[in-house]
Each structure stands twice: as structure tokens, then as C-alpha cells.
Amino acid sequence: MSLRSVVVVALLLWFPVGALAQSPTTGAIQGVVTDSKSGDALAGVTVIITASGVSTQSQITDSRGAYKIANLPPGRYLVTFYYLDSTIERSDIIVGIQKVTPVYLKMGADGGGKGEVVRIEGHAPTIDPTSTAQGITIDKDYLKNIPVPGRTFESALGAAPGSQGDVLGVAFSGSTSLENQYIVDGVNTTGLTFGTVGSPVINDFIEEIEIITGGYNAEFGRATGGIVNVVTKSGSNELKGSIFGYMQPGFLTAPAVETPSNSSSIDVVGDVGYRADLGFEIGGPIKKDKLWFYVGFAPAFTRIDYTRTTKTQTDCRRTLEDGTRSDCDTRLVTQGGFADGTADIDPDTGFFITDDVDSEVRATTLRTYNTLAKLNYALNPQQQGQLAVSYVPGSSRRPGLFGPASYGRKSSGANTDVSLKWTSKFNNDRTEVEATLGLHRDSFTLEAIDDTLQGTPQQILIGGELGTYGRGFGESQATQAGCTDGMTGGDRFPFITNCPMDSSAYIIGGPGSVYQDLEQRRTGRISVTQRVKAAGTHEFKAGIDSEDNRSTNTRALSGDAFLYNQVNLAVDVLRWVQIAGTEDGRERFDQMCTTANPDAEVGGMLQFKCDFLGNLGAEGTGVVSNTFNWSAYVRDSWQIRPNITVNAGMRYEEQRLRYAGFLQGQVDPVTGETFGKNALVLKNEWAPRLGILYDWTKEGRSKVYAHWGRFYESIPLAINNLTFGQPIIYSQTYTPTLCGEVDPAIGAPNGFGCSTTATEPDQGTQLSGVNGSLVAPGLKGQYIDEIVAGAEYEFFDDFKLGLSIQDRRYGRVIEDVSVDGANTYIVANPGDFPKDEEAKLQRRIDAMEAGADRDLLEKQLEMFRGIRIFDKPRRDYTAMQITMSRRFKNKLYTQASYTFSRTRGNYPGLISYDDNVILPNASTQYDLIELLANRIGPLPQDRPHYVKLDGYYTHDKGKIGAFTVGARFRALSGIPQNALGSHYLYGDSQSFLLPRGTIGRSSFEHGLDLHVGYARPLKRQMKFEVFFDIYNVYDNQGTFNVDDSYANGVRQSQPNGGGGSLQNANPVSGGTYDDLLWVKTVNDDGGETNVPIGRNPNFRKTIGRYGPAYGRIGARLTF
Template sequence: MASGTLMMVVLWLGIAHAQSPTTGAIQGVITDAASGEALPGVTVIVSSAGTPSQTALTDGSGAYKINELAPGAYTVTFYYLDLTVERSDIRVGVQKVTPVFHKLDTARAGGEVVRINARAPEIDPTSTAQGITIDSNYLKNMPIPGRTFEAALGAAPGSQGDVLGVAFSGSTSLENQYYVDGVNTTGLTFGTVGSPIINDFIEEIEIITGGYNAEYGRATGGIVNVVTKSGSNDFKGSIFGYWQPGQLTAQAETTPVNAASIDVTGDLGYRADFGFELGGPIVRDKLWFYVGFGPQFRRIDYTRTTKRQTDCRIVLPDDSMSDCDPRLVSAGGNANGAADLDPDTGFYVTETIDSELRHARDRSYSFLGKVNYAATPEQQGQLTVQALPASGRRPGLYGPASGGYVYDTLVSDVSAKWTSKLNNNKTELEATIGVHREDFNVDAFNPVLQATPRQILFNGSLGVWGPGFGESPETNAACADNADDKYPYITNCPMDAISYSIGGPGSLTRDLEQRRSARIGLTQRVRAAGTHEIKAGIDAEDNVTEHTRSLSGGSFIRNAVGQQIDVLRWVQIAEMDDPRARFDQVCYTLPPPTDPDAETEFRCDHLSGTPGAEGTLVRGNTLNWAAYIRDSWQIRPNITINIGVRYEEQRLRYAAHLRGQVNQLTQEPYGKNALVLEGEFAPRVGVLYDWTKEGRSKAYAHWGRFYESIPLATNNLNFGQPIIYLQSYSPRLCGMSDPNIGGPDGSACAADPSITADLRQEMFGVYGSLIAPGVKGQYLDEIVAGVEYELVDDLKLGLSIQNRRFGRVIEDLSVDGAQTYIVANPGDWSAEEEAKLQAKIDATEDVAAKTRLENQMAMFRQIRIFDKPRRDYNALQLTFTRRFGSKLYSQGSYTYARTTGNYPGLISYDDNVILPNASTQYDLIELLANRIGPLPQDRPHYIKLDGYYTHDFRRHGALTGGVRFRALSGQPRNALGPHYFYGDDQSFLLPRGTIGRAQFEHGLDIHLGYSRPLPRNMRVEVFLDLYNIYDNQGVAAVDNTYAPAFRLGGSQQSANPVSGGTYEDLIWVKTINGDGVETPRPIGRNPNFRNTSARYAPAYGRIGARLTF
């Protein structure tokens, strides 16, 4: 009731002043130059070429503000009595308030126009937001290492790239939110960039890395706000083209890889794109259009090399290798029946046999269309349509090329926005609706194999597999183990480290993501002990995914030749008395630990290998809504307090096909909502002070709480009952030995359900996940503080500190060795929820139900024994910005930051598992030791320098040079071991980060452009972008695997952490058997441990041309 009364007062008193997510504002104070007194009644007109002007009057304190200004350059004109003063080249950024203060010389004679060409300060005196704004000049004149806006995000201080995008302020890249023209376009499944707009269509990019107000939420990383170009009263546009041939790419440095019989390296064949963009009036001063179209093409050349091992060398006393002599040692040679090992690397010595090129191709077509309408300057609307169809093909690499896949996608966005200034400009209302959609389809590279299972072959060699699956005659001859064999005492071409893939592509998809969103905001300005700018709003999102569960041929086969054949398939289950015809099979599994007497036999449907068939499309849904209110209170023109609160709710729902079915863990029917996150109050408070009183400085501080929006990958994994049915067979049951495989073909067992799996039958996922009562939302708290000062005109310096830390995390965990999963807040389960569950147990009379609840209680209590997730980010940033018109621009930053803790966030970088809120970290409690330390994001020193300069030769053209320099600390190194159940890199054998970090890295990119004017106001430009010009390929990643899941020779191994251990302790690490018991056998060491496993891109160049008009 109180909030409603407040809103009524605001509506009655207010004068609207605000800017939307796609616009900015200009504000200032006009004073008398002689007396310093405020001047009320000054007429202020803001105008820009080709767009309608806007007008305001200064109030009693001489203050004014004009908002809803599209990003760009403006002229501000002041009229007072008979004085006219005009200030040009005033830059307005998206979501930024540009301060334009002015002292009028009222004693000056009137009648003339005083023109001042002086840029306004680059400081927003009303906002505590940290980050950077990138305009179209930056995108055009800098060597951006990519063609979409994501490639430019690394310019923000405190940002760094990771495996899925750009991360900000110690977070992962999956914790950001992305907006295009005010509409959320973040990918729904994981949280990646959803709509990759190409740079030629972009007017401005706002990157907020911290300190953002209550208008923004659902992010624990950064906010990226992209504003595309719009039409005006002038026809403007360009035609552009970019070409990156493989010939302009330097030779990539090789990284050591333990010898398998197939090596694959990928090189760019070419990348090309071209297009046009055009904007102009439909009806002058009323209706404008903008349209852009840009096809893009790429080819990747994979060099596929086959090689064989040798048995003809020995290690000499001086640790060097002898010459090759393939005779037996007993006959005076060096052959001893074991493959040669290089003593320097520990890798097998190999000989190259043959190589071939296999090509991958991609093509996409970017389209953007926009219409802007102004009924009046106070009533404006916008409609935007964006589409990106794409397709490509990927050949098989470790097997026949026909085993690859083809894909096609369509990303589309439709949005509409309306802004109204009502009641004599006393009320401003903005409403936005939008739809973001992504379709993704995958099919077989060779259509004939669409209905063929993918079969992964282990425990064999190219000498057996090559002739039947299309390897070259040279490879088949050199790999054959026969009488003509050069090295008859070894297997020439073993495939121990890498499997060989035959058959179809495996997963087939018809995936869909769709977000329908709407937001409405109201802004008022109230004079009471200063000026209050109060903004309130509400937004809602209906997020839907359809995830495909379909395998080519209906199954996936793992064939350990001669030992065991595993057949895996997607299934859906039903009760044994279910009458539906499609549940025509019987599937078996093991009971859950919480209910040993639970059913283990179900009717089931082996899901079809035809995507779209019944049961293969699983629908997930999450409903988000939020409301916020914030007040920007200017006590004086140079003192501002921002205070606000945001409330969020998230409702994660069970997959549609589960609702009403019986939950096998709880024996209760599934409802609609699986997890409801309520009570997510996120307060924000900030204070700013401008000691110059002219907008040339600010000292600020901000505290805020930010909640995560859980991606829909969690819905599919935890609330969609993804069931994989594993059936393991003795090879003899699958038929006679196939000479092309060296043992029986697993396809026979996959095709005949009547063959009983004699080794194992088990369903994974049949019991879903328990949800701990009282689970609360994941959030972090942030403190930022800093100062900015315009030392001289157009030179801004900044100093800031930032602290971020998790307050609570949502993860799935297990207390019984990964047999039962619980969605919970690790380390935290409330006593209140425990009391409620105990009361339920006490009131339950059924013995089986009571036992089940008691087992759940025992597990929920153990949630508290986990270490609470920690991620602490502490940063100091120094920044500068120098701008002189559109000809000279430079910016730089130095960030000293530490990111420490035991939980990196939504990406598990150490084992490369990308399952937001469902990583493997809390699945095996015995592996939690040694995880506290510097996280993978910990790069203490990061230097960024950007700049460009245009020298105008007038009628002889103009020359532009741009420079982009980066230097940063290397990543922490670790010693990781395997777990017999979860595979590689699950165990921190030593405490995180105690064995140093990779080397310091740096790189320099250059842009060179020459443009020349043409008749009829046109201009042509050619340019060259050079990347990593001194070819420092450095260390992008280090092999942290001390011991792999399979040692040389193929046997499985596992290891537990050495709590508090040192590097010297690694030689004493012993193998853990399948029962978790330590054995006397030392763990098998990875010969590539601590070596470079990935490098940065080599030097390369890109050429281009642009015609503007």
C-alpha cells in the first residue's frame, strides 16, 4: 500500500527525465559567468544532423536534462535573452549522461551566435557503473579480432576470454546478460551470446562490468548492451567486404602430443564476408528505416596425418637416441619388441606415413531491419527484426570422413519499443516486447548414415581398421602387421590414446530455444531536498527449450574390441502396466540408495533415431519475472545518491512429459514447478561527488547484490529425466568376428533387443534429482569505489577498486558416491527446513514412506559437511581515455586482480565440463580436498592499450592507423588426476595453484587504412588488419593432467588428492581401485604434464574495403 501511495505522489509531482537502455542523455547547469548565479529560463536545444531536435528549459537552479537521445554526436544550443551560444561535437553514449555545463556571459552584446567547438567531459556524474562504451568509430578503426560484437568485448578493463566467450570481473562468460536494442538475447541453454550482430550494423556497445543499478539483473558477470544503427533524414550507408586468406596466416607452432596413429591440425583456408547497410527517411521527420545484409563464408582445412611407431632405437649412455637399426638386439640391431620412446619428451617415436586434407565449411547470412517512427517528439516507436541463418559441414577426422555431420541454424529476434512523454512531459513511459529464438539442427554428413549407429572402436590399430574404413593405401601398407613389416616385433599403428569412429554422426538434433520477454518502465523527476529521478519497472520472460534425445540408428556403441561391447540409447520409461503401445520394451536398473526396495524393472521406449519422433523432443520451461525501483537523488548538482532494490523470481519447471508421472525417488507425482526461487531481493546503493561542479570529476562508491539466472541446461539435466540405458555384452553375443574390426561388430547387439546383455544393464537418470527443501537463489555481493577526473580537456583518468564474492551457490551434489543427486546450496541447509521435514516424518505412518523420508533426511543433513563455494575477486584498476574528435582516440587500462576460492562458477575450467549449476565438483566428496587457491580466472596483471589516429591529407585522402596491445599473466598450473567413475581431471592431487603459473603473454595488432573522397559525398577505403604481428603464439593452455584416466597400455587408473601435498609428493601417489581402496601400484604419469597443450593463434592478416555514402 505504501509503495502505491508513493507512486501516486511521483506521478502527480513529477517531470519526466530518463534514458532507456538504447539511448542516453545530456544534462548540466547554466550559470552567470560573472556572478556564478544559476540562470533559470534558459532555452536548451539539442540537435543532430538528420534527426528532430529536442528542447528543455533550465529550472530555478539552472539545471536541465534532455533524454531519449540516440547514441551519436550532438550540437547543444543555449538561448538566453538575446544571447545564443552553440556547443558542437557533444558525444552521447548509450545509457550514459553527458555533462554539459556552461557559464553564460550575460554582459556580452547579443545578436551574434557564439560557436564553441569543445567536447563535453567523458564522465557520467550520475552513474557508478564500471565499464566502457565502444562506438562505431572504434569498431571501424581498430583491429578487432572478429566480425561480431563479441570480439570487441575484451576492450573492457577487467575482462578476459574463456572457452565460451568473454568473462568480466572474475566471473565466467556464462554469467553475463546480452541485450540488443533493449531486448534480452542471451542464449537460453547455457547463457552464451545468443545473437551475434556483425560490427558494421552497430552504433554503440555498452559494457558494464560492475556497479550497475536496479534496472539490470539476472547476471553475476557483466551486462552487454548493443545498440544497432538507425535511419535518419539523410540517406547514409556503406558497402563493405573482408577477406582473410590462409596465405596470410603464419605457420602454427606444434604442441607435443603423445603419439597416436592419427594427428589432426586445423588451419584456416579462408574467411570472407561482404555486405551493405543503408538507412534513410521513409517520411521525413516521421518515419525512418535501416537495413543491413552481410553473408559470411569460412573454410577450415584439417591436415590429417597418419604415422607409425618404430622399434629400432635405443637410448645411449649420454641420453641421446641411437640411429635406427630394425634388427633384433640379439642380431646386432636395436629392436627389442617395445616401441621407441624419446627420452626428452617421454613420447613414442613415430614415422609419418601419409597425410590428407579434409575440409569443414560454414556459411551464414546476417540480416537486420529496423523502422523508427516519431508521431511527435514525445511519442516514438521502433520495430527491429534480426535474422542469422547459417549452415555448415564437419567431416569425421578420427575415422572415415563420412562419419561427420552437417548442421543448420537460425537465430532470429523481433522486438518493438514505444516511448511516451505524457502529461506535458511530466510522465515518461517505455514499453518493450521481444522474441528471441534459436533453432539448431544436426544430421549425418552422409545421408546414407543417418540411420546408422555411431560406433567408437577401442583396443585396436589402423593396421586392422584402415583397409575396411577408407584409409589410404600407403597407410594400410605401412600399418599392416605382416611378413613385410619393417618393425615386426611391435604393433605399428596402435590406437590406444584415441578412439576410431565409424558409422553415423551420433547425436541428431532438432533443438529450439525461445524467449518471449516484455518490460515496462516509468520514470519521474521530483524536486524535494534536491532533485529525485525515480524509476520503477517490471519485466518478465517466458523461456522455453526443446532438446532432442535422438541418436543416429537409435543407439551409440562403444566397442572395446575383443573385450566388451556397450550399447547406449536414450529411453523413456513407464510403469509396467502402462498401456501405451510405444513402451514395448523392458528396461532394468539398480535401486537408489534412498529406497533399496524401489522398482528396478520398467516398461520403456527405445527412443527413435528420427528426430521429432514421439518422445525425442523434451520441452523445458522457466518463467522469470522481476520488479525494481530506484531513486537517483541529486542533493546538489554535484552530489548524487543512487538507491534502489530489485526483486526477482525464477520458476524452473519439470519437462512437460513428466508432469503427473511418479517420481521414482519420492514416489510422488511430478508437479509443474521443479524449483521456485523466491525472495530474491537485490538492494543497490551508490554515492557520487563531483568536486569540480562541472561534470569533470567524480568520486563514487557502490554496493550491490546480484542474483544469477539459472540457464535451462539445468532444466534438461535435473528436471527433464534424461535417461541413458547402458547394456554391456560379451563380444561373442554380437556375432562372428568382423575382419574390418578385428572382433564382432556391436551393431548386431544394438539392432536386436532380444539379445540379453550379460555383463551389465543399468539406466542412468531414471531417478532424477532430489531437491533439497528451501533451496535459495545463487548470488554475489559487490563493492566498487573509485575516482575519475578529466585532467585536461579530453583526457580522463580513473582509479577504482572492486570486490566481488559469492554469497550462495546452487549446485547438484551427492553424498553417496554419485548415486543420488541433490539440487542444493552446498554447505548450507537450514534448521527450519530440517524441522519441517522431521515433522513430516513424525506424521507419516506408512513404513515404506517413512523409511524413504528418513533416508532423505540423512542425505539432506550431509549437505552441511561440504565446503561452501567460494570465489573472491579483488581488483585495482587504472584507466585513461584520450579523445580528440573522430580523428584521435586512445584508451588504456592496467588491472591488478586476484580471483581465489574453490569454485570457479558456471564453467568448470579444470575438467572442461560445461554444465551450469550442475558441475562434477560436489558429486564425489572424497575429491574436494586441495581445491582452495587461485582459480583459473586468476590472471593478476592485465595491460590493455587501444588507439587510433587519422591523418587527413584533404583531397589526397586520409590515412588511419590503429593499435591494439594486450599483455597478461599466465594461468595457474595444477596437478590433476582421474577418478574411475568420472574420468580425467577430477582429483586435485596437489593444492590448487601451488606449482606456479604459465608464462606472461602479450600480443600486438595493427590496423592500417587509406580512404579517399569521391564525388557526391562518397568515400572509398581500403584497409589491412595484422594480428599478433610478431607471431608470439605463447601458451594458451597447459596440460594439467598429471595422470590420465587410462595409462599407456590402456588400463584404467584413479587417484585421490594428497591433502596439502607438494610437487615432490607426486611420485608417491598410488592408484585407487574401483572400490575406492588404495593399491600398491604407482599412478601412471602423463608424459605431457606441465607442457603447453594449446597456443594462441599465429600471426595472420585480413584485408578489406569499404564504400560509404
């Protein structure tokens, strides 16, 4: 940050002028008071704002008749105007988070009224004439009366126009769900490793949710998606609260529509057994007008019932001449039947036909305990503080599903958030300073259900058959009888293997990966807001904040190893290791590891000293990752006139991504260089923001606006662990006979013998991850640029229409790339290597003597130049939104939106939807140059049409009670479909055989949810309510995902089809569907063969559906 910028911030901190902006957890009320006859401004009007549990605030209108009162918690307020003998009240004024509510007034300049109080009915306008931010605000009435499909706040985020769900959450405005920032009570609670929702606050504890999908000011950053700002409830001068309970029983869930798949010998389907939570929340005064409390507690319980079905393939059918399937006849073909020694195939799907053998239900249970405690303190109206603590411990138990039930896992963890905020106003409210300290902490532990297995390696059995495994590991008698081949009198299909385990694994032993992880973010923020009169009114706000993000990730395996047993073919023993040079003298590096030299020109084997990392808690198993972020901003909201506002701001951000703690100060055994502290430092992330607004009604009932801004990504910690944490796995491959004698339970040698043998592996060894990653010189931060423009108008009280456009585009992306066939990875800006950085490195090389060091730098420079051959990442989002909202007092509420949008490019963002790889900034999308072919087109987020309609109506019959009906309707376009193939190095769904999106689009989807409630008043302001929510009312289980794999990595086994062979394929650049007939397979060396690829029989068919209809019942007692 420049000296000039520091001076500007310092001046803003100390210059004593009025402070009137709202904080991230509060809002404001502003307006203009004019003479009802002449229209002239009225100066000297006293404006007082009151509400229960909020200190009274007041202000006197200035020479323009203007006033603004800020730092108001969300809620309903009474605004009273005093002028001479006149007193006028405006009640039921709603204030939202980060919103300015306009309250304009016309009154007599003569002060007539003789002490009478005039009460004006009707709500204030719902348009914020000072903000260009797009999005919506969700209050507690919405959460109570709309059938929100979940119990925590993230389930309500889909109400925002321009939002859509993805595999990890809710995405906004063409971005992925990992690009959002989540703020709870002023503290950043975003998940540290990936950027998911970090603190899922239960809806009953929430006062209001602000969702900003674009156009936000300089106060907000570290997000290229949306900002979700949650404010929890607080105590007031009235003691009030509720007791509540919700229940989703399994019998209120409709049967799921079956999605055809190629059945394995074990199929597992999960259904909700029940979801239930009950709790209470209460708040009130400890000392009225001084100190208030709020407490909530709500345990939640879930059981998922997994129906586990064992199946046998059949050999008794054939396809008839008309293409239909015959009945089952188990006699041989030579005897007049249909058995031919080949498993039957369904001609419609290409899948194996199976018969059920046995079925059982295994249940997973989950428990969480939602806890919130909050204190609010007002020393006086100018000095106020808040302390909020949220603690959500939880646990789960999941049985083994593809093996014995006792080989399952149990987990536990806790989510903790602490926020401490203090707001001070000085110099007759001329200066306002807000300081916030925060802690976000998330712990997670995973281990074996059976403690005796905690030290046992997990073993994955691939191949073999279930009959043998069933006898060895205690499958049911029915499974043993139906799956055992050659059983006298019991084998219905004696000419085939009844229950092969080729397409799914059988899992035995310990839990495998064990975890004792911890994420923790410490934050501090201070801001100052001041007001200056100069050519209108300037409202300056400046602030600085810092984050220390730290995680401890576990690298440990039960029994110190993981076994991949390809029955009777090979056994792979995998271990987490740390490596050192052969001259390293540390005692724990007591093993030797060998691997092929990734430099094919040099060839040969590399050798390192190794430490085989032990079980949980052993040295080296806890890897500490750390990133330090800080930012500063300044923003001026300039009201040239009360109805013309210009918002101009600048934000500066820095990120310091550090090497894992165990690497810092150590010598890299590959390059010989010493690891420093910082692996990557991103500076000069300047993010300007500029917006302008005009209210043509001059009453806060309209606005026309435009905004331009730049927004930088905050890189999640996953890249620290993966790229800068040297996660190395050592693989040793054995011929099974080296593991010992045949184990009758497996029908082959048990891989466990190879995990303890001193015999050298005879099929090779490999270190994965040893080569690490380079950081390209001149690397710069990832950002998007955005333009929004629109208009809103309140046609009459509480009825608002809006029209807006939004354009978002990537300006730069950070990804790892490889220019040498995935041997070396470079963290870079794909497509960009600065010329000045190239020249610097070249001058450094020119100054060096000939030798190994110079050769290494020359090789690196050549790789850096190769970054330019990659296509620059593109993600272009363009949208038009039409919005409507209507509120009639507390009885009727509706909000609706229609979004037309297109999202095109070659890079979806931090989630690689095409192959479901979730590695932000380190995905496979830019690892190989050949993977970029055909990627430009409609991205997975491209859903052109999206209609949303929410509403509720309450019919109050007084003592009889109140009836409420709420509804939630969604309709949206389907997802783009592609034709994907397997890559010889990277596996399934990596090659775009045809240009993105040319295959078509899945069907248009829609759904309706309903809420019905009845509330009856009781004594002493108590009310009892019962309600019933129905989700997916007409049970439309539409397509959530389709199978885009045209050619799987393993050819589908079928009669005369060459089943089981590997197949990879290269893209057909610019090709059409007809060209797929001519695509040939690629061998393991990347060479094209003359063998045509085989079409996946499930291509373009549904593989994931939206959930079935279900019901939820509940009750609430409020007081």
C-alpha cells in the first residue's frame, strides 16, 4: 500500500466529522423533510428512532431537510418527527442488513397541530436509493412461512435471483459455490480448505440474511461469487422466545424413481429414516436499556437407512428378433434354453441383467447440537458492544456398506464461532468507529467404529466374487447360497460367475484414511465512517482487516498402509511418506524409496530416504498449512443531491500462501533449494468500485443505477496442502504370491502380508507428488470484472418492480499447468507469462557459469514460456433479471424473479463440474495442453431460463387462530450435455471428444413446495402453531445430472464386445456427433491405435435425479 494511501486512511480515522454509515450487521434510515405546501426543505426537525431493545437515536435535519441515522440492527422501528408543535409518527419501518430505508416526510412549516400526534400508516419504500448492490434480504418471517428445503441458512440462499445449486452449495451469478464469502455476525465463517459454508446456523436463530450477488462496495472483498451476510437474533427489553420441533419421518417420503445403472453384485440405496430437531430460543433484558441476552439450543438427529442388496447376474435370456427380451430359461442353448455361458445384457440399456439375492438395511446416524449465546451491551447510545458465541458439536456413525458392517467409520467434530464487536460514536456523533475480532474454528475426527481395527490397514478387493467373500466375511446365508458358484442344487446359473466383483470393490479391514483435522481463522477489522459537507454530502468509510488462516491436515492411514488388492493379479501397498536426501541424518528417515525419474531424457531411477508416516498422531502426520490475508479500503458515498448518489471506492488486498510448516527451512531433495516461508505472495490486488444512482421520485421510491467493479479471489487452503505441502504417496506393487499363502476368505493371497513383508516389490515402486510445483515468476491474483445496471420503481406502497443486467468475466485465473506431460506442475496464470519476467530470468541465466544450476534454470525458463501456449481461461456470464416484490402489512408477501442468462467459456471456475474434481486453483483443467481442445462453449452453470416465485398469505381470525399458506416454485432450463472420453494419463471424463455443449441439453425442470400452518393465540401473548411442509408436491424427480461419458476408460463388457479392455480417446477438434464413429482408442503411451472406441450404453442418460416428494411436520410455541 502506498504512503499516500496510508495518509488518506489516517486522515479519515481522525478527522472529526459526522459518522452515519451502517456496519456489516446493521442498516440505516434516511430521508428528507419538506414543507407540505411549498416543497421547501425543513431544517431543524428532530427525528427520533425507537425500537424494543435498541437504544434511542436522534438527529436534527440539516439545511437541506436531510437526516440519516445509522447503526440500526435489523428489525421494525418507530420514526417520530418533532417540529414546533407538530408530532408525526411513522411506524413499522423495516430496516435490513446493509440497507438504507428511505423515510421521506411532508409536514407543515407553521408547526400547526397544537400538540396532537399524527400517525401515518403504511410501510416505507423498500428501495435502497444509495446502493447498487444486487440481491435480496431474507427475514425471519420468510424463513418461518416459506417451505425452505432445509433447516440451516444455506437452504434459503436459492431465493436470490441469479443463484443456482451445485454439488457443494449455492452458486451466484455464473460463479461456483466455492467463490462466495459467508459472514455471520460480522465475522468471516467461510470454510478454509475449499470455501464452502463454514458455519451452518439453524434458521430459528436467524434475524435476517442478506444475499449480495453483485455490485457490492469496497467494504466487501475476497469473493468472486456472492456475499452471504447472516445476522442472528438478539435480546430486547421484552422477554420473548420460542420452543420448536421439526420432524421428517421416512414414511412421508415418496419412493425414489430408479435411475438405471450397470448393477454390481452389491447395490446400495440411501433413504431418509428420519430427520428431527427440537430446541428453544429465548432473549430478553438483563438490565433494561443496558444489557440484553439471547440463548438458543437445538439438537438435531438424522438417520439414513441404506438398503444393501446383493445381486447375481443371469444366464437365461436372449434378445428376440423384435428387439425385446425373452423370458428366463436356464437350460443350455443346446437343450432348447437360453443359457450360453455369457451374462445377460439388457438390450435397452446395455447393462447386465441381475436378480436380487438378499437385502438388508444398515443405518447411518448423525447428531448435531446447535448452540448460540449472545450478549448486547449499551454503555450509552454512542457506545455499544456485542459478544456472540456459536458452538455446534456433532458426531456420526456409518457402517461398512461394501463389506462387513463392522468395518465402518465414526466421526466427530465441532464448529465454533466467536465474534466481539464494539461501536463508538464521538464528538456529538460526528465520528463512528467499529472494531471487530473474530474466531472461526472447525475440527473433525474420523476413525474406525471398531476400535480394534484402528491399527489395521484397509484393503480394497477388486475382482474375485461375492460367494467367496460372503463365506469369509459373514455375508448372509442367502447371499452365500445365491452367489456361490457350483453349489450342488443351488447354482441357478452354473455356466457364469454369479456375483463377480469386477465393477465394485469389496472393502475389509480398518477405516483407511484417519483424520484429526483442524481449521482456524482469526480475524480483526476496524473501520471508521465520517460525513463531510462539500458540494453535497460525502460519506467516507475506510477500514483495514486481517485474517490468519491456518489448518492442520492429517496424513495417516490405519495400520500405516492402504492395500489395493487386484485379486490374483497384483497388490499395491500405498503409504504416506516424507522424503529427504540420501545424506540426511535425521533418524526418522530410516527407509529407502525409489521411483522412476520424471525426466524421460535422463531416465533411470531416483532414490530418497523416506519416513513411512505412522498412525494418527505420529510425527509428520499433522501437516500445518497457513495463509495470511490483509486488506484495506476507502469508499466515498457522495450525495450530490438527496436523490443523486455516486459511490466510489478502492480496495487493496494481499495474500501470503505459506509452505507447510515441516518444509520451511528444509532442503528440497529434488532441486536442492531451501524452502522458505512464503510459497506464493500476491500483492497489488487493487479492486476499484464505481457506482451511480438517481432517484427520480425524490422520495426513495425509485432508482436507476450502474456499477463497475473488480473482485479478487481469496485462495482456499486446499492448494497449500496439495501444492505447497508435498503430499507424497509411496506405492509398492507386488505379485500376490509374495504376500503369502491363499487366504480362503479371499480366494487369493491376502494383501496384508505385503504390508509387513521385508521382500522387495517385484512389480515396481513409485513416488507420487515428489516433483512438487513451481510458481511462475510474475504470478498475479485471480479476479473478475463486473458491470451491473438497472432500475427499480415502487409503483404503489409495497409493490416494487426491478429490471437489471449483469456482466461478469474472468480477467485472470490461477491454475497449475504442465508443459512436460504432467511431470512438472507450474502454478501460473494460464496463457500469460510476462515479458519482463522472462527478461529478468534470461539475464540471470546469462550471468551464470555453465553447469547444473544454469541447466536447471534454462529448463525452467523454457517451461515458463510454455505457459503462453495455453488458452486463457474464460467464463463470460451475461444476465437479465426481472424482479417483483409485494408486501401487504404482515398478511401477504410475494417475491418473484425471472433470470435469462448465458454462461460460456472454457473454465467453469473453482469446481471442475465435468469430472467432479474439487481442487480450487489446482484442478486438472489446465494440467495438459491436449485437454483444452473443444472446451469452449456453454459451461455447466449455463441454465438460460430460471423462474422463482415465493409467497405466503396469513388469514387471521382473531381468537379462532391464524391460517398461513406458503409456496415456493422453481423452474429452470436443463444442463448442457457433452461427449467425454478418457485420457491415457488422467482417466475418465477428461477429453472433450466434441465441442462443449454440442450434444444438447437435459430437460426443463420444475418443482413446487407448500407450507400450511395454523397458529392459535394463548394467554399472556403466547401462541401455539402447528405446520406441515410438502416438498416437490407433484413428485417431479427430474434430471440433476446426466452421463456425459461417451467412452469410459474401461470398455463395457458384453457379448462379443471385447469386454474389459482399456480405452482412451483424443478430442475431435470442432467435430460433430457423426465423427465419433471414426474415433480410435489411444494406448497407455498416448499413441492412437486402429481400434474404434466403444460407446458407453448409458451415455446421455440420467445418473442423478432431484429428490422425491416428502413431508415435514412441526410445532412451535412462542411467548
